[in-house]
Amino acid sequence: MSLQDCAAALRDHDPDRFGICLMAPAKARPGLMTLYALNLELARAPLASNEPLIAEMRLQWWIERLEDIGAGKPQSHELLTPLAEAWGPRAAAFAALAGARRRDAAREPLEGPEAVAAYVRDTTVALALFAAEALNGTIADPAATAEGRIIAAQAEGVGLAHWLAALPALQGLGLGLWDPSPQVLAQIAARARKKLAEAKAQRRQLPRILAPVLFPGAGLRAVLDAAPKGIEALASAVPSEFRRRFTLGAFSLTHRWWI
Structure with a gap:
């Protein structure tokens, strides 16, 4: 390859x-x-x-x-x-x-919101930190640098939202939740919103060169709004291909990654 x-x-x-x-x-x-x-x-x-x-x-x-x-x-x-x-x-x-x-x-399905958050930190957040390293040549340590904390918060919020968007498919693979009730989904969405707000509040501390790794994708708000309504609502919240392409194109011009 x-x-x-x-x-x-x-x-x-x-x-x-x-x-x-x-x-x-x-x-x-x-x-x-x-x-x-x-x-x-x-x-x-x-x-x-x-x-x-x-x-x-x-x-x-x-x-x-x-x-x-x-x-x-x-x-x-x-x-x-x-x-x-x-x-x-x-x-x-x-x-x-x-x-x-x-x-x-x-x-094996996950036990609940904390387990989902831990999984997202180990996968999506870790990936975003490595990607930031590729962009600026230094390690973004969430425990020691402002850049690392912002990247980690944004990546966790985005990762949780994307995980929710994928949940209807994940349930069929046995990789979703033991309890996919609207109440549990609402807790995951609330955590995602909290992390996104945390990153947004610190956005001025992040160099523009790192913006691409924080791209949230299309339809994030729709997914988070749908989560408390249940899995069926999540299945209908997937953005169209046109919306996805438009969002990426707009981001390439503005680099506005915060929600």
């Missing part, structure tokens, strides 16, 4: 992040494209088999290969080779993204 192949995979299966890559400076694109392509593969890996053990083995393979990159071992793989070229030993840290998907391999 060359950079062109990474771009094609993102364009077909993760168009919003493909758009983010196009907005980034040219020197940051290899890092972003390979990171997002890896995330796409890690999200797919545990769903490729209904057997938890086989799904777990797929994830473990990725973890070991990423650790190999960290140890300086040469790679001969369509994705891992350009990933190693773009990130070097730092790519070993991405094993955490694979580890966070182990729950998906087990096909």
Whole structure:
């Protein structure tokens, strides 16, 4: 998988992040494209088999290969080779993204709002922090820097909203909630709104170069409004393709990421 192949995979299966890559400076694109392509593969890996053990083995393979990159071992793989070229030993840290998907391999629903938030922090938030690193060359630490805190808050809010939007499909895969009642969904939506407001209040502290990794996507408000009405309402809150493209185009002009 060359950079062109990474771009094609993102364009077909993760168009919003493909758009983010196009907005980034040219020197940051290899890092972003390979990171997002890896995330796409890690999200797919545990769903490729209904057997938890086989799904777990797929994830473990990725973890070991990423650790190999960290140890300086040469790679001969369509994705891992350009990933190693773009990130070097730092790519070993991405094993955490694979580890966070182990729950998906087990096909076990989440217990409630706190478990959903923890899952989003381990996947979406961690991914956003790595993406920010690709853009500005420094590690955005949410525990030590203002930039890291803003990115973490925005990514959690956006990630929770996107998780809610995907919930009708996730329930069918056994990856949703044990209790998908409107009350529980309302709590998740309320947490998302809180995190989005937290990020918005600090927006002036974030450099413009990092704006792309905070892109919220289209229809976020509609999803959060629908959540307290139940899963059926969430299923009808998905934005149209035209709305999605329009929102991404508008963002490319304004870089206004806050909600």
